[in-house]
Amino acid sequence: MKRALGAAARDVAAYIRTLDENLSEPPLNAGAAVPAAAAPLQAPSPAPLPAPAASAAPAAAVAAEDIALLAEKVKNCRRCGLGIARLNAVFGVGTYKARVVFVGEGPGFQEDHEGEPFVGRSGQLLDKILETVLGLKRSDVYIANIVKCHPMKSPETPEAHGNDRPPTPEEISACRPYLDEQLRFIKPACIVTLGSVATKVLLGIDKGISTVRGHWYDYPVELFGPGHPIKVLPTYHPAALLRNPNLKRDTWEDMKMLKEFLEKPV
Ligand code: SF4
Ligand code: URA
Numbered sequence: 001m002k003r004a005l006g007a008a009a010r011d012v013a014a015y016i017r018t019l020d021e022n023l024s025e026p027p028l029n030a031g032a033a034v035p036a037a038a039a040p041l042q043a044p045s046p047a048p049l050p051a052p053a054a055s056a057a058p059a060a061a062v063a064a065e066d067i068a069l070l071a072e073k074v075k076n077c078r079r080c081g082l083g084i085a086r087l088n089a090v091f092g093v094g095t096y097k098a099r100v101v102f103v104g105e106g107p108g109f110q111e112d113h114e115g116e117p118f119v120g121r122s123g124q125l126l127d128k129i130l131e132t133v134l135g136l137k138r139s140d141v142y143i144a145n146i147v148k149c150h151p152m153k154s155p156e157t158p159e160a161h162g163n164d165r166p167p168t169p170e171e172i173s174a175c176r177p178y179l180d181e182q183l184r185f186i187k188p189a190c191i192v193t194l195g196s197v198a199t200k201v202l203l204g205i206d207k208g209i210s211t212v213r214g215h216w217y218d219y220p221v222e223l224f225g226p227g228h229p230i231k232v233l234p235t236y237h238p239a240a241l242l243r244n245p246n247l248k249r250d251t252w253e254d255m256k257m258l259k260e261f262l263e264k265p266v
Helices: 002-018 036-042 051-075 109-114 121-134 169-186 196-203 238-243 245-263
Strands: 100-104 142-145 190-194 231-235
Touching: 051 169, 100 169, 100 196, 121 238, 121 245, 142 169, 190 196, 190 245, 196 231, 231 245, 238 245
Parallel strands: 100 142, 100 190, 190 231
Antiparallel strands: none
8 A cells, every 4th residue: 555655656746747837845845844853743633745746646646547537438438330349449558748649540450459559560660660760669659549449341350360441430530539538638749640541530631641741730629729739740651661661761751850840949
């Protein structure tokens, strides 16, 4: 119990450090007008918690709790037919402190089995791109998909390979609110859409990926109020690079644009 509380306190402390709050007050014995030696004797009327922890802890707890609730909701979701056949819902992976969120189309065979996005061949390439061009690990960013369950050509055989298909418009609109909720929590500076499905869905445009990639757009949904758009950078899906390695050069250029954006002072 003590250890759990200690871990929770450390989580809260780590979270607080990431917030742009006034940290000038020392977290311990802040406002302790009482002499240090007197504190342990005051057990019957416990001393109030130090002000910074008292005000920040509930906010941190609520955010963490809400995202856990959302993940649980997705795990049990049956809002569309994909929820029936899936082996595992694939919520997302990475850090909620991410400044960039990568968004793919939907889980495939491997992702359905492991419950984590981009863990198959495309995922291995995505990891390599993150590492070599951006110097990042998947734990430094956040990775999610437009739909959280595996769209299958024959849903009765989830163990079959080559069973992937793109999500239908109905499946996309059923699942879409979850992604916006994730973005609300994470508050990223930008989104990288991987491939044409994610790009079309998030930008609401119907142009080919080769035309739109390599340019910055504003996310049309104002999640953080007017004037605070999340930037969107479309690029090729890693699966496309596996099929056509000639697309790697453009993708590398796009990732360099992303690197430059992320390195700009906030
Ligand atoms: Fe629910 Fe999305 Fe899965 Fe459909 S794809 S069942 S909306 S989580
Ligand atoms: N392709 C996607 O779009 N998403 C995944 O998670 C895996 C492959």
